[in-house]
Amino acid sequence: MAGGGHRTTLKQKNKTHNHGKHRSKRNLKREAHGKVNVKQLTKDKKIKDILRQEALKKRGEDRDGALNDRRGATTTPPRLVVLISLHASVNTAAAVELLKEADLSSDVNTSEQLNVHVSSGKLKKRICITNPEYGNLQALLDAAKVADIFVFLVGESGMDRYGEHCLASVMGQGVPAHMFVSQGLTELSKKRLTDAKKRIDKQIEKSFPGEKARTLDSWQDAQVLWRQITNLAQKPIHFRDSRPYLLSEKVEFEPNQAEDVESPEIAELGTLKLSGYLRGHELNVNQLVHLPGWGDFQMSQIDQVDDPYPLVVKGNKDRRQKKDSLTADQDMEEAAPRSFRLAVATNPESLQSEVVPDEMDQEQTWPTAEELGEDKPVKVKALKGVSDYQSNWILDLEDGDDGSDGSDDDDDKDEEMDEEDKSDGGSDESDAEDGIDEDTATEADENTNYDEGMDLEEERRVYERMKEERLHVQFPDEVDTPLDNPARVRFARYRGMDSFHNTYWDPKEMLPYDYGRIYRVSKHHYKRLKKISVRTLEDSEDGDGDNLLAEPGNFVIIYVKDVPKAFMDFHKAEMPVALFGLFKNEHKMTLVSTMISRMPNFKAPVKAKDPLVFQIGFRRFSSCPIFSEHAHQNKFKMERFLPQKGFIVASMYAPIMFAPAPVLVFRENVMQKYDLVAKGSLLPLDTDRIIIKRVVLSGAPFKINKKTVTVRYMFFTREDIEYYKPIELRTKLGKRGHIKQALGTHGHMKCSFNAQLKSDDTILMNLYKRVFPKWSFDPHVSILPPAIAQLEKEEEEEDAEEMVESESTEKREGAAYQMFD
Template sequence: MAHATTTTSVHHHRSTTKVDHKPFKSRFASKSALKDQAKGKVESQRSERGQRKTPHQQVMSKLARRNQAKQLRMHHRDKKEGEELIFQGVDGAAKHIAVVPLSNDVDPYSAIKTLNESVDVSDSSVSSGTVPVRVDRFRRNLLYLPAKFDLFNALEICKLADWVIFVLDAEQKYGEEEDLFLRSLEGQGITNVTAVVHNLDQKVPAPKRMRHLTELNIALGRYFPALDKLSSLDSKSDCSNLVRRICTASTRGIRWRDDRSWMLVEQANWGPQVDETAATTNVTLLGTIRGKALNPDRLVHVPGWGDFQISSIRQVPRSGQKRKAEEMDADEPIKEWKPTADQDDLAELAPEEAEMQDAASTVAATEHKGVLLDDHHYFSDDNSHIPPRPKKLPPGTSNYQAAWFLDDVSDSESDMMSEDGDRDGDVAMDAEQDSLNIEDGGSVTGGKAPSEYPQSEMNLDNDDDEEGNDAPLEAEEEARQLAEFRASRRKKEAEEDLEFPDEIELHPDVLARERLAKYRGLKSLRTSEWNHAEDAPYEPAEYKRLLQVPEYRKAYSSVMKESLAGAVLAGTRVEIELRDVPVSLRSSAPHPSSMFSLLRHEHKHAVINLNVTLRSDLEEPIKSKDELVVQIGHRRLLINPVFSAAGQTPNDVHKFDRFLHPGRTAIATFTGPLTWGSVPVLVFQRRAPCQPLDSGDTTAAPALIDSNATTSTSTSAPTSTPSSPPSSLRLIGTATTLPPSSSRVVAKRLILTGHPYKIHKKVVTVRYMFFDRGDVQWFAALPLFTRRGRQGFIKEPLGTHGYFKATFDGRVGPLDAVAVALYKRVWPRGARVWE
C-alpha cells in the first residue's frame, strides 16, 4: 500500500522519431485527371521553363545590372557636362541670374552690389539695365537681370534665367499681391531657386536671427519646396558661398524653354529704310543662342512684336577670339547661315481650296419630319397612306376625346374616368388645375409662363411706371440697379447650374422645333455616333483651314527630332537679321527682351485644348466664353474659351459646361497658334469689367528689361489689342496644353422637363414639356428619362397643347419629373494676341 501511494503517473511527450505516412489524397493529380487537363494543349517551343519572350523581359544578371547603371550615370554626367560646357572659359556664355524683389522696399541693385563685393568684384554702381560680371575666382561670367515687383516684368525675366534669387525683406509679409506674384512664377515653370534676406541685422536682434530665417524659409518654401536655405546679405560668407554655388552648380532649366532655341536680346538695331513710305524694314538682334541649336529655316517669336522670318544669321567673334585672330596670319572667315527653300512661311491658315460639288450634293435636302437621333431622322417617312388602327371607344365619344384613349389602357370596364375616384389606379396630379381648360382653348398655364429667356433689362420697372407710383429714376441710379440685377442674375444662373444643370423651360408661345432647330438627340453621349454632316451648315468658314494633326505623338516626335539638327549651336554669339518687321513697332512697342525659335508648324492655327484647373478659393465660377488672358509658354493670348468635360470617350463627344466652378477641372477649347508638347499655362482674369476691343486704349505693354534711355518706348501709339496693367489681373487657375484636335465635339446639352399629369401603371400623361402638338410629333423619337432613373418613350400626342402619353420601363412616382435631352455642337472661338 505504501508503495502504491508513493508512485505517481509520469507524462510522456510524443516521440520525435515517429513517422507519419503521407495519406493518399491525390484528388485532381491522378493520371487520368492530368490527362484531361492537358487535352488540346500544345507544348511550348521555349527550351527553358520560365524564359521571357523578349530580351527586354528577360531577367538581367547582377553584372549586367551594374553595367546598365554605370552607363546611365555616364550618360547623365556627359549630358550635364555638355550643358555646362557653354559657360566655361573666358569667353563662355554668361549665366543669367534673375534678382527678383518680393516688395517695393527692396532694391535689387543693392543686392547685386553686395553679392559682387563678397567675391571681390569691382562694381561700377549700375542702377539700370542688366549687370554683366566676370567672377575670376570661379572662372564664370554672370549676367544679373534685375526685376521689379511687377508680375509681367518678373515673368519675362524668370523665363530667361538660369538662377532665380528672391530678395526678401527682414519683415517680409505674404498678402494677396505676393501670393499672386509667387504662384504665377511657380506655374510658369522656374529653374534653380534661392533666396536672400535684406536688412536682417538692422531689424532682427542677434538671438532671434536663426529662428527668424527658419520662419522665412518655411513661408517661402510653401511655394518652392526645393528651396533649402536662406542667406543673409549682411553676412559676407553667406554671399560668397551663394555666388560659388551659382557659378559651380549645374542648372535645372525649364523643359518647355529648353526644347526650343532662345536668346536674350542684348541689342536691337533697326536697318535703313529703302523708302521713307515703306511699312517694313529689317531688324538685327544681338545675343547668345541658348537651348537647342537654331535653325534659320524656322520662324522666331519676339514677345511684344510677333512672329518673323530670319533673313540671315552671322556669328559675332568674342573678345578672346579677336585676340587669337590678330595673332594669326590670315583671319578666319566669320560664319554666316542663310535660310533654305524649306523655310517656313507666315501663313496661319491653310490655303482655300475650291470644292467641286457633284450632282448629289446639289440636290435639295429632303424636308425631315422629326428630330435627328444619333445618325438617323426617325418618323420622317410619309405614313399618311396607312389607315389608323380602330380603337375601342365608348358610345358618343368625340374625335377630341378619342385622342385620350390608348389601346392598351382602355377596356370594356374602365373606359371613362370618374372625377371622384380612379378605379383603374390613375393618379390625378396637380389638383389645383389653375386655369387649365383645354376644351375651351384657354391658356395652358395660368399667369406668367416659365421662360428660358431672362427678364428684359430695359423694362424692369414697367409695372411701377404703369401704375404711376414711382417717378423715373436718374441715370446713375438706373445704371446701379442694372449692374446689381446682372450680378444677381449671373449668381442665380451659377447656382441653378449646380442644382439643375442644363435645364431650361420653353415659352408657351415659342415652337420648340423652331427654337431648338440646331439640336439633336443622342441615345448615349459617350457611345452614340455623331453625324458630322448635320454640322456643315453651322461650321465656321475657317474651320476646315485649321491645322489637322491626326497622329499627334508621331508628329511631335518627328518635330522634336528635327529641332536637334539646328545649324547654329548653343553658346554661339550671333546677330540675327529679321525680315519685314513693321516700322511702327519702333515707336509703339517696347524694347524686345527675348527671342524664341518656333518649332515647325507652331505659327499655324489649330483647335487648342487646355486642361484647366480653377483655384478652389475663388468666390465665383467662370462662365464659358468669358474673356480670359492666358500665357502659354512665351505667348500671351486673349481667349474666350468653351469649357467641356474632361476625359476620353469612344465617340470623342464631350459635354459642354456652362460654368467652371472653383476647384474643378475642365477642358478649355479655342482656336489659336499651335504649341507642341505639354506646356504649363497661366490663366488670368481681369478684375475690372472688360473693355471693348476697339476702345482705342493707348496703353502699351511695359518694358520687360530696363534699358538705356535710347531704348525707352513711347506709349502714345495704340496697339492692336488693348492691354491691362498687371495689377488689374488676377490668377484664377493653371492649365496644361493637350494635343490639338479639330474632331473633338463639344456638345451643349439642353434638358426639357415635364410634369406627370396622370399615371396609370407604366403609362404616364405628361404636360408642360411641349406646348404644341407638332413639337411632340417632331421630338417623338427622343428617349425619355426621369430623375429617378426610369427610361421611356413617347407613345402619342394628346390634344393640341403639347400633352402626350409616354410608356416607361417601370412605375413613375407622382413627385418625379420626366425629361428629354437635346444636344448641339458648340464651335470654339478664335484667340487674339494680348500685348
C-alpha cells in the same frame, strides 16, 4: 499475400514534352558538362567590351558637359539669374550691388537692356542678373521664360498679396533652379528676428516644402550666395530646352527704306536686330522665330560677334610670354568685338498659317420639290457615312430652315432666350435698385465720392453672371421652352441620343467653315507629327549650303524682318525681349485644347466664349475658348461656366503646340488690369474632339395613374409633341419612359414610365448639339499688372495711418499716466 505491394490504378502519368527535332538550351548545357565554345565565348566577350566602352564614353561626355555647365566654361553662356521681389519693401538694387561686390576684382558691365554681367576671374564664374520691376507682371513672366535660376527676395514680413500672385504665376509657368533670400533681418531684435524667420518659413513651406530662406545683408552673405548660385544644379524646362532661345542684350530697329516699299502696309514694318547669347539648341536662319506677344516672323540674317562679356581667368602666366603680355593686353583693350556674317536666309519657311478653303468644296444639299418645280415631295437620299440609326435622328427641318449656318447663331438665340427670362423679373430688380438708390441717398453725406469710381453697368453685368452661374449649378443645362416660338424651330439643330457615351457621332459631320481653315491633326497622328517636326530641326543642324548654324553659347545678332513699328513704341529698356525658335509646322493653325483649373483666390464667374489671355509655353495670345468636361471618352459635354473646383478643358483655335507645356489664363477686370484666372497644362492635339452642348427641357406631372402620367409645360403645341415623340424621357429620381400620345392642342401629353412616379418629380428630355469655338485668335497682346498692386498701396497707406494713430495714442496715454506718477 503478406508484405505484398499494391499498385494503384489512380496515379496520373503525364506525357513528356515533345521538344521537336531540336534540343533546348537547358539540354545543351547539361550535355556540355560545363564546356563552352571558344568562338562563342570570344564573340560574347568582344560585344561586352564594346558596350562597356560606349557606356564609359557616354558617361564621360555627360560628366564633362555637366561640369562645363556648372563651371561656366567659355562655350557656355553666363548663367541667367532673375531677381523676383515678393514684397514692396524689398530693395532689389541693394541686392544687385551686394552681388557685384562679392568679388572686388570681377568685371561688371551693364547692357542696354539693363542686364548686369558679372565675370569673376577669382571664382572662375560669370552670371547675368536681370531685375524685373516690382509690379510689372509682363516683364517678370518674359524674363522667367528664359531664366536659369530664380532668386526670390522677401522682406522681414514675408510676401505680400502681389508677391503671392507673382509666385503663383511663376509656378504655373515652370520653375527652374531656385532659392529664397530674405532681406533686412539683421536690423531686428532677437524676438522679432525669430518671429520673422518663422513667418517666412511658414509662407515658403506652402509652395516649396523643405526650402529655407537665406540672408543677404552683408558682403559675406553675398559671397556665399554667389557660390551657391554658380554651383546650383540646373532643372530642365521642357518647352524651351528643346528649341533655341535668346534673351536680348541690345535691341535695334531699322525701318524699311522708302525706295523698296511697294505698299503703305510694308512701310509700317522694319527689321528688328536682337543681340544676345544663344541658348538651347542650334538656330537655322531659314526657320521661323517667335516674339512673345507679337507673333511669328522670318529671319533675314544671323551675325556672330565676339563675346563682349568674356570670362577672364587670372592666373600664373608663362614666363616666356612675360615680355609681350603688356602689349597684348593693350591690343585687347583697344580692339573692338569682331563680327562676321554667319548665315543669310535663302529658303525661309513660309508664314502661311491657314488653309485657304475651296468655296466649291462644300456639302451639297439635295434639291427640294419647290426647287425642282414639282408638287410631289422629293425622296432624300441617305448621306454617305450616315448609319441606319443616325437616319432616325431628328434631322428634318421646316421649309426655309436649313442647316448651313454656323452654331454661333443658335448660341446667340440661347443667350437671347436667357435675357428674355431675366426680363420677366425686371420689376423686382427695379424695386431693388430703387431701394439701393434710397440707401445711397441717405449715406451721401458720409461718402460723397464713393459712387464716382463705380461702374454700375459692370456691377449689374457681374451680378447677372453670378446669378446665371448659380442657376446653372442648381439646374444644369435646363432651358425653358419658348411660348411664342415652336420648340422644333427653336431647337432645330439639336438631336436626341439613346446613350451619350455609346451613341456614335461622326466627327466629320456638318463641320463649320472655320474648320476648313485649320490643319487637321487627330490624336492618332499627333505623335507622328511631333516626331517629324523635331526630326526636321535635327536634320537642319547639318547646315544649308554656305550657311552655318548659330551654335548655342555664342553671342549672335539676329535680323528679324517685317516687324511692325509699334514694337518699338511699346518697348522700354526695363522690358526684357525674348526670342524663341519654332519647330516645323508650329505656326499653323489648329484646334488646341488645354486642361486648366481655377485659382483658389479667383471667385468671379467666367462664362464660355469670354475673351481670355492665354500663355501656353512661350506663346501669349487672346482667344474666346469653350469649356468641356475632362474624361476618357469619345464625346465631351460642354460646360457653360468655368467650375469653382476640379479640372476642365478649354478649346480654341491657335497655332500648333506640342505638349508638355504650362498654361496660364488671365482675364481683364473692371480696373483694366489682368487677373490670374486659372493654370494648367497643354493636351495633345486632336481636331476630332467632339464637344456636345446639352439642352434639358423640363415638364411637370399633371395626373399620375401608376406608370402612366400626363405631363404638361414641356411643350405647348401638338406638333412639337409629335416631332419629339421618338426621344426617351427621364426623371430627376431616375425613372425612364417615352411619349405615347398628345392630349389636346396645348402641349399636354400622355407618357409611360418603367415605374410609378412621385408628385414632386420632374420629367426631363435631353437634346444635344455639337458646338465649335469662335475664330478669335489674336497674337498681339500684353499683360498688365493686376489690380492687387494698387490695393497693396492703399493697404500700406492705411497701415501707416494706423501706426501714426497708435503712436499718438501711446504718447497721450503716457502723458496721462505721468500725472499719477
